[in-house]
Amino acid sequence: MxxxxxxxxxxxxxxxxxxxxxxxxxxxxxxxxxxxxxxxxxxxxxxxxxxxxxxxxxxxxxxxxxxxxxxxxxxxxxxxxxxxxxxxxxxxxxxxxxxxxxxxxxxxxxxxxxxxxxxxxxxxxxxxxxxxxxxxxxxxxxxxxxxxxxxxxxxxxxxxxxxxxxxxIKMGNRPDARIARAIRYIGDHLDQAITCEELASMHSLSRQHFFSLFRQCTSMSPILYMNTLRMESAFKSLVECSTSVNALADNLGFSEPHHFTRFFRRNLGIPPSQYRRGVSLLA
The missing domain is CATH 2.60.120.10 (Jelly Rolls)
Incomplete structure (x- = not known):
């Protein structure tokens, strides 16, 4: 624990x-x-x-x-x-x-x-x-x-x-245009349970090719990238909004609140409710 x-x-x-x-x-x-x-x-x-x-x-x-x-x-x-x-x-x-x-x-x-x-x-x-x-x-x-x-x-x-x-350096390392579009799409649809197959299909790529290209451009899998954005959104919402944890889970594409709680705990070690209760804001 x-x-x-x-x-x-x-x-x-x-x-x-x-x-x-x-x-x-x-x-x-x-x-x-x-x-x-x-x-x-x-x-x-x-x-x-x-x-x-x-x-x-x-x-x-x-x-x-x-x-x-x-x-x-x-x-x-x-x-x-x-x-x-x-x-x-x-x-x-x-x-x-x-x-x-x-x-x-x-x-x-x-x-x-x-x-x-x-x-x-x-x-x-x-x-x-x-x-x-x-x-x-x-x-x-x-x-x-x-x-x-x-x-x-x-x-x-x-x-x-x-x-x-x-x-x-950043200009020289710009990702493939298809991966850049996929990244934008993920960021705009965190409330949906997006799969690699769906992202690959949107860009007329096989799942394997899309997965390989995404990892080549970002050094991580599409799911890990999506989970990173979800955690960042959760950190922000837990502090700045009064949205309930259940509603926040729904906003981040989790079918059940306990799935979100388990996801948050596995990434940080504590549940989102404990984070909200314990966090202090610094200027």
């Missing part, structure tokens, strides 16, 4: 302090993110097709849209993990050389050692997060600690580019 110790959401992205003894299915986020061990046993993740370890001396770094999963721990092992998802717009606003944070090579390494200077920021961040009230008014000390840590991590381990180089 996973327990949400603290949950934060804001312009910077999301921060989740989770106490977990479970695995997580392969999933992705539109934001680059950092995994920090805050306590308990070491944990293992799959990133870029290999297993990496999250320890007191190392961080796990995951690029935007990069599929990854948390592996099943040994029986009885629990890990407290701080998951920081950083919005590209927030990073670019603080440092223009971080404008490429949404690109697949922003973090060249998936596992990095923590220098002592960063460990001090981690200790300060955990102290501020644990000392804050679980809900209520935004905590400026938490916000400042999050900001300092995230910028320090990106300055130490990220590939920094100016916006002109970022733009040129």
């Amino acid at each position: 996973t327990k949400a110790v603290r949950l934060y959401q804001g312009a910077f992205g999301r921060a989740s302090l989770l106490d977990s003894d479970h695995d997580l299915v392969t999933h992705a986020h539109p934001q680059c993110h950092v995994l920090v061990k805050a306590g308990g046993a070491d944990a293992s993740y799959t990133v870029r097709g290999r297993t990496v370890r999250l320890t007191s001396d190392s961080l796990v770094l995951v690029n935007a849209w990069e599929p990854h999963a948390k592996l099943q721990p040994l029986p009885g092992e629990r890990t407290v993990v701080l998951v920081l998802c950083m919005e590209p717009a927030w990073l670019a606003e603080h440092d223009p050389l971080l404008s490429g944070s949404g690109m697949p090579d922003f973090f060249p390494a998936a596992q990095v050692a923590q220098p002592l200077s960063l460990r001090r920021l981690v200790d300060r961040l955990i102290m501020e997060v644990l000392g804050a009230a679980p809900t209520g008014l935004p905590n400026r000390a938490v916000e400042a600690a999050l900001s300092d840590f995230m910028l320090a991590v990106t300055h130490l381990f990220a590939l920094r580019r100016n916006w002109i180089d970022t733009y040129r």
Whole structure:
């Protein structure tokens, strides 16, 4: 069972302090993110097709849209993990050389050692997060600690580019026009249960060819891409709207509310109702 110790959401992205003894299915986020061990046993993740370890001396770094999963721990092992998802717009606003944070090579390494200077920021961040009230008014000390840590991590381990180089690379990596249309269609129809066969048929492709082309352009399957957008929509709606979880499940194309709850739990570790009750907004 996973327990949400603290949950934060804001312009910077999301921060989740989770106490977990479970695995997580392969999933992705539109934001680059950092995994920090805050306590308990070491944990293992799959990133870029290999297993990496999250320890007191190392961080796990995951690029935007990069599929990854948390592996099943040994029986009885629990890990407290701080998951920081950083919005590209927030990073670019603080440092223009971080404008490429949404690109697949922003973090060249998936596992990095923590220098002592960063460990001090981690200790300060955990102290501020644990000392804050679980809900209520935004905590400026938490916000400042999050900001300092995230910028320090990106300055130490990220590939920094100016916006002109970022733009040129993005223009050179534009996906196949058929996949671009499929991506737009998925984003516009999250309330429908779309299949790969339907998407392939819309673009006069066989299922196998469409699947291969989509993975080639996005590094993920169409279903994983769709699930990523559904999770992002759920995060936003759970905080900004009063829509019930049952209605939200219907809006995201789930035939039954418990299917949505299971989907959310398998991606984050906790149910959507717990996320809504526990999340605090930061400016």
